[in-house]
Amino acid sequence: MPRKVLVTLYGNDVAPRFDLTIEVFIASVSPEGRIEEEKTVVLPQASAEKLCRMIITEDIQTVICGAIEEEYFEYLRWKRIEVLDSVIGSCRKALEKYIRKELVPRAIFWEKPQNVLS
Amino acid sequence: MKKESLPHITGLFDSPIELHRLLDHLPLAIAVLNADREIVLLNRAIQGLTGFHEEEAKGIPCAYILRSSVCQFKCPLLNTESHSVVQCCEGDIINRDHQKIPVRLTYAPVKTAAGKLKGFVEAVEDIRFVGALERRTSTTYGFGELVGRSPQMERVFHVLPMIAQSDSSVLITGETGTGKDLLAEAVHRASQRAKGPFVKVNCGALPETLMESELFGHQKGAFTGAVENKPGRFQLAHNGSLYLTEIGDLPMPLQVKLLTFLDDRVVYPLGSTRGFQSNVRVIAATHRNLERMVQEGRFRQDLLFRLNVVRLHLPPVRERQDDVRLLLDHFLNRFTAEFKKPIKGFSAKALRILLDYSYPGNVRELKNIAEYALNICQEDYIAPKHLPGYLTDGRIQAASAAGAVSGEELPVSAVTGAGEGIADWSALEQKMILDALLRSGGRRGKAAGLLGWGRSTLWRKMKQYGLEGHATASAATSQ
Structure with a gap:
């Protein structure tokens, strides 16, 4: 059974803030660690509530994000969604680490060449 | 981190000192960034905060x-502006x-002696407690230090938060003692510039030449006695608010200079050709009638237009009779706590005198009366004998009522047309009530609104002057 993972995006990186995210990357990862399906969704506006609703409706099992407020963090966990927060680095690298089961909350794997803000 | 690799400051003391040790002892969260906005250094406070x-x-x-x-x-x-200011x-x-x-964030550029941008210093202030403190000090009937529940004051309190959040220039008008300074400070404290400086300048307090140097600063050698560079109030108020009180007394040449600043937001100190981009919100106040001064050619019309972006008018106490009792109780509570006196309140007679007085000196005078009475009173209740002597002297009261409508001070809208031939305040008040009743066609609620009083105040005053029969007659006449 594939696991659905959502990564909050800011350019090519994990977005610094969950509530200010306007773009997300969704991938279905097979038990063998293959990405079976992937899509990028642009949100109409930044809203933590709407993003949480989308996570529920899309049946996401793991969320990879940057800073997240207690209220939404606890809500997602209550909904039995794994939240790997305070992650700093590129989306690709985060997914690779997730697939290798190496990704943990507060992980930092920033690489200078990807240092492009806005 | 090895101790040898820590950055040091040299040249400040006789031996180098560690930058970290210096910054770690500060209670303010500080980060040093390079020109690419990457973290170079975090002090202990910001590590704790983030x-x-x-x-x-x-x-x-x-x-x-x-x-x-x-x-x-x-x-x-x-923003490229951040590279210089x-x-x-x-x-x-x-x-x-x-x-x-x-949080409140402050970003300062770090430059070499040659002016090359090397990075930024970022200060992060936790303002959770500031907000909590403000909520605690604010009163139910008021805003900041201002107190009132009359319709006029409620209108002011209603628009204040919105005005504070905007960054427009504000012009505060009102007679002396109505609380213009408090209002200016309340606007500053409720604005996004609250943690920035609030600099007050009295435009009528200094001669013209000194005022120019005071406001705009001067360069070393600009005039005899200018032995060093001096920043003006505009520079001191950078990222905050500049409060220009008694703006009506600002000399004409300085009005032009202020006008130029409001257009370009650049300050040129005396004797300097290099301007300083000052991010300042201007709040001006006056007790004078600026429109009349414009007509008389004593105040620049274009400056009035620029200052008059948002106008707040503080009504005099005689136009907000509903607030007198509230203000008396407010100051009584404040001073009993301050002076540690177990005074329970005002006696009925003292209260009658206080409620009937016109307060030409407005809230300041009312506050002073309350403070005087509390100092004098050694009993449970403040009696007429504890009030200042002039309050019980009818002649002075009448003079004060007449004096308030004279000069070039703001017109007293509620008593327009009254004043001549009326001997005392009671007669003037009766006439005001009758006028209001006539204008409202005898409807007491509307008349109370016109007078700026509550219905109960109007009813009490009508009863006091025996006007209940007149009201019916007025209504009949108007119909």
Whole structure:
């Protein structure tokens, strides 16, 4: 059974803030660690509530994000969604680490060449 | 981190000192960034606030460490202006413990002696407690230090938060003692510039030449006695608010200079050709009638238009009779606590005198009366004998009522047409009530609104003057 993972995006990186995210990357990862399906969704506006609703409706099992407020963090966990927060680095690298089961909350794997803000 | 690799400050003392040790002792959260906005240094306070250690944060763009609401889309450092001047803004951060913390951010450029930009210093102030303190000090019937529940004051309180949040120039008008200074400070404290300086300048207090130097600063050697560079009030108020009180007394040549500043936002100190971009919100106040001064050619019309973006008028106490009791109780409570006197209140007779007085000196006079009475009173209740002597002298009361409508001070709208031939305040008040009743066609609620009183005050005053029969007659006449 594939696991659905959502990564909050800011350019090519994990977005610094969950509530200010306007773009997300969704991938279905097979038990063998293959990405079976992937899509990028642009949100109409930044809203933590709407993003949480989308996570529920899309049946996401793991969320990879940057800073997240207690209220939404606890809500997602209550909904039995794994939240790997305070992650700093590129989306690709985060997914690779997730697939290798190496990704943990507060992980930092920033690489200078990807240092492009806005 | 090895001790040898820590940065040091040299030349300040006889031996180098560690920069970290200096910054770690400050209670303010500070980050030093390079020109690419990557973390170079975090002091202990910011490590505590964000939850990131310096070792793991070094080399990472500030937006991923500070995680403030302004970082992603409104980073002030993207603005080229930030390379030369200090920038301030408010927002919130989310730390590693998932706490959302309201903060005030200040960004200052770091340059070499040759003026090359090397990086930025970022100061982060936790303003959670400031907000809590403000909520605690604010009163139910008021805003900041201002108190009132009359319709006129409610209108002011209603628009204040919106005006405070905007960055427009504000012009406050009102007679002396109505609380213009308090209102200006309340606007500043409720604005996004609250943590910035609030600089007050009395435009009528200094001669013209001194005032120019005071407001705009001067360069060393600009005039005899200018032995060093002096920043003006506009520079001191950078990122805050500049409160120009008695703006009506500002000399004409300085009015032109102020006008130029309001247009360009650049201050040129006396004797200097280099301007200073000052980010200042101007709040001006006056007890004078600026429109009349414009007509008389004593105040520039274009300056009035620029200052008059948002206008707040504070009504005199005689136009907000409903507030007199509230203000008396407010100051009584305040002074009993301050002077530690167990006074329970005002006696009925003292209260009658106080409620009937016109307060030409407005809230300031009312406050002084309350303070005087509390100092004198050694009993449970304040009696007429504890009030200042002039309050019981009818002649002075009448003079004060007449005096308030003279001169070039703001017109007393409620008593327009009254004044001549009326011997005392009671007669004037009766006439005001009758006028209002006539204008409202005998409807007491509307008449009370016109007078700026509550229905109960109007009813009490009508009963006191025996006007209940007149009201019916007035209504009949108007119909």
